[in-house]
Amino acid sequence: MHLSQRELIKGRLIIFLLLGVKLFTGIESRMDWNVECPLKCACYIGRLDTENFKQVMKIVNCTKAGLSLIPQNLSSSTEALIVSSNSIKDLNLPPRMRQLKYLDVSNNKVTSFDKQIQKLIQLRNLNLRSNFITSLRNGQFSGLKYLINLDLSKNKLRYIEKHAFGGLNYVQRLNLEDNNLNILENQWFVGMPSLKWLYLSRNVLRELKNGVFDTSNHLDTISFKENKIRNIEHNAFFGLEQLATLDLSNNNILSIPSKSFLKLPNLKKLNFDGNPIYRLVQETFCNLNVSVLSLSYMPHLSVIEEGAFVNLTKLISLQIHDNQKLVFIDPNAFDNIPSLRNLYIHNNRLRVLPHKIIQSLPSIKVCHFYSNLLHCDCNIDWMVNDIMSKNHTSIMYDGAMLMCYTPPSRYGLPIVSLPQTNETQNCVPMTIPIYDKNYEMSIGEELRLECHATGVPEPNITWMLPNGSMLSQSIKYNRIEVKNKFILIVRHLQKSDSGLYACQAANSEGFDISETLVKVINKPIRIIALPSTLNYITITWNGTKYWSMISDYQIHYREAKSRVNYRIVHLSPYSRRYTFSNLKSYTSYEFCIVYVYSTEMYPVDCINATSGKALDYLPxxxxxxxxxxxxxxxxxxxxxxxxxxxxxxxxxxxxxxxxxxxxxxxxxxxxxxxxxxxxxxxxxxxxxxxxxxxxxxx
Incomplete structure (x- = not known):
């Protein structure tokens, strides 16, 4: 009998230990909890296992229970309340819920909540995702002094008072994604000294002002993706000394705010995907400590200039793929990038990968270059030799996926099928124009053409103008400028600027030319005369393509068929109508809009209008x-x-x-x-x- 009692005790201990192991390892997720449970709800002791919260708790789960109100007959010992996916409009909690640590009211119709929520002094996680909350008032969450995670994503938030988050001293994660916020206030974060993860994706933010994060020196991650941010002030990130991840993808940023990132000494991951940036200029990314940098899916990126990436000593992975207009990366784009291992430049429109780029990256291990418009001449021989070399094991190129695009005789051939050469050969140049085949432009506009080239030895570029002039170096004269040899600019276009423009690349092996035809026409402005009065005439005009260009225009007027000099009215940049007073009654006047540059004038459109009769206006x-x-x-x-x-x-x-x-x-x-x-x-x-x-x- 004594032995059987020992065995019984031992058996009970084993069962208890097994239950404990099952409970904490997730093998058995529930145990009975003998309390009065609300209708259509489940009450049990189990392990709550969510992304931000993992703990064994006393749980009341009323998910999809068809509730319009939160049950009031909850046990005061409830630690987790889940009422997700119901039709609850008012967050009215029962009293005496001081043990509650986890509250999930996501996917409801909540528009407001009472002060009872402020009495949940043990609450650690509050999930209000996918509701209809439009504003947060000062002190909205005061009392939740131990709250760690606050999720307000997918609401209708438009307005947050400055001290709405006051008192949330231990909140580490704040999710405000998918709302209608258009401004950030630095006072929001003053009462959140422990904040580490801030999610603001898919709002309507338009700018980041100085000092927004002055007091947020513990932030580790910020996501601004899919907003409308266009402007980032130089000190917008001041105070973010611990920030490691910054996501600015899919905004309206036109240029990289390089100086702003110098305030982020611990930044490791930086994402600029999907922004409408046209080019990466010299020292766009310089002296940063980032290890992962992404510049992909940019709809307008076409050129990466010399020295765009400088002194990025900790950069390991660089992604510049799926940019459908990227046609040229300068051979000297990388300077002092000693740790870069992975370079992803696939799915672009690159014609060639200069060997000098690979030579400037001593630690490169992976280079994805497939799905580009490869020109398979001797410029690519170095890659063929490198891929086919029996001793080559250092760099992975995805050689089987690299296909020739030009010349026509090699279209569709994999580069691994091309013959190997033992010596470096010279190549005839190939121009890489970044302009269309023809343009129709208006008087006064600015023509900007850009052209690059490849070849061995490195070719020289010469610009040829319609009048026969040839410009082969950086120059600025009158209206014409050649910038860095690659860019031709003709300002204040005149009709005489119409004609054929060409970019010629030449070296010792030959030359290549790319042309474009430019036609300069009158500005598409048309004058309309409004009904006139006794001695007043009002004219309006439309059709201006660029608002700023109207600043170079004037109105010239005089009596019709008169030989006197025109009287002149200078137009402001945003003018769209003008009223002429003190005119003669029943008199025809001529009005002309004239484009003016220096001493030259170009009439754009003219109209005649007559003032009213004197007798017609005597009532x-x-x-x-x-x-x-x-x-x-x-x-x-x-x-x-x-x-x-x-x-x-x-x-x-x-x-x-x-x-x-x-x-x-x-x-x-x-x-x-x-x-x-x-x-x-x-x-x-x-x-x-x-x-x-x-x-x-x-």
Missing amino acids: GITSVNTKAVAAVITIVVMIFILACAIMVVRKFKRRKSYSSTTDEEDTFVTTQIPLENVYQPNTYMCSSKTSLIRAQEQ
Whole structure:
């Protein structure tokens, strides 16, 4: 018997240990919890295992229970309440829920919540995702002093008062994604000294101002992806000394705010994917400590200039793929990038990968270059040799996926099928134009053409103008500039600038030329005259393509068919109409919009408009007869006297209370009074007076 008791005790201990192991390892997720459980809910002791919260708790789970209100008969010992995916509008919690640590009210219809939530002093996780909350007031979460995770994503938030998050001293994760926030306030984060992860994706933020994160020196990750950010001030990230990950992808950023990143000494991951950046200029990324940098899916990126990446000593992975307009990376784009191992430049429109790029990256291990428009001449021989070399084991190129695009004789061939060469060969140059085959532009606009080239030895570039001029070096003269040899700029276009422009690349092996035809036409402006008055004429115009260009325009006007000099009106940049006063009546005027550059003038559009006639604008009576005026006045006076007499007679009759009249007498008196003369309609009187007054004014 004694032995059996020992065995029984041992067996119970084993069962208890097994249950504990199952509970904490997730093999058995639930145990019975004997409490009154709300209808359609489950009450149990189990391990709550979410992304941000993992703990064994007393759980009430009312997910998809068809609730419109939070159950009020909850046990006061409840530690986790899940009422996700119901139709709850008001977050009215029952009292005495001081043990609650986890509250999930996601996917409901909550628009507001009462102060009862502030009494949840043990709450660690609050999930209000996918509701209809539009604003947060000051002190909205005061009392939740131990809260760690706050999720307000997918709401309708437009307005957050400055101290709405006050008192949340231990919050580490704040999710405000998928809302309608258009501004950030630095006061939001003053009361959140422990904040590490901040998610602001898919809002409508347009700029990041200085000092927003002055007090957020513990932030590790910020996501701004899919906003409308266009401007980032130099000190916008000041105070983020511990920031490691910054996501600015899919915004409206036109240039990299390089100086802003110098305030981030511990930045490791930086994402600029999907921004409308056209080029990476010299020292775009310089002296940063990032290890992962992504510049992919940019719709307009076309050129990476010399020295765009400088002194990035900790950079390990660089992603510049899926940029459908990227045609050129300068051979000297990388300078002092000693640790780069992975270079992803696939799915672009690159014609060649200069060998000098690979030579400048001593630690490179992986280079993805497939799905580009490869030009398979001797410029690519070094890669063929490197891939096919029996001793080559250092770099992975995905050689089987590299296909030739040009010349036509090699279209579609994998580069591994090309013959190997033992010596470096010289190559005829190939131009890489970054312009269209033809342009139609307006007078006054700016023409900007860019052209690069490849070849061995490195070719020289010469620009040829329609007038036969050839420019082969950086120069700036009058309206024409050649910038860094690769960019031709012609400002304030004139009709004489129309013609064929060409970029020529030449070396000792030969030359290559790319051309474009430019046609300069009048500005598409059309003048419209509005209905004129006595001595005023208003004109308006439309069709301007660029607002700023109107600053170089004037209005010239004079009487039509006159030989006098034009009078001139200078237009402001945003003018769209102008009124000319003190003109002669019933006179035709000529109005012209003229483009002006230096001493040259180009009429764009002209119109004739006539001012109004003098007689057309004299209202009322134009001449008055004295006798007629006297007759009218006499009639008015007589009517007034007659009306007064009738009133006196009526008053006298009321006072003769001692006598009565017969019906015949009443009838006689009534019929003798000319009522139609007393109650004449006053319309004619008013119109007569008005006519007299207008006549006198004239």
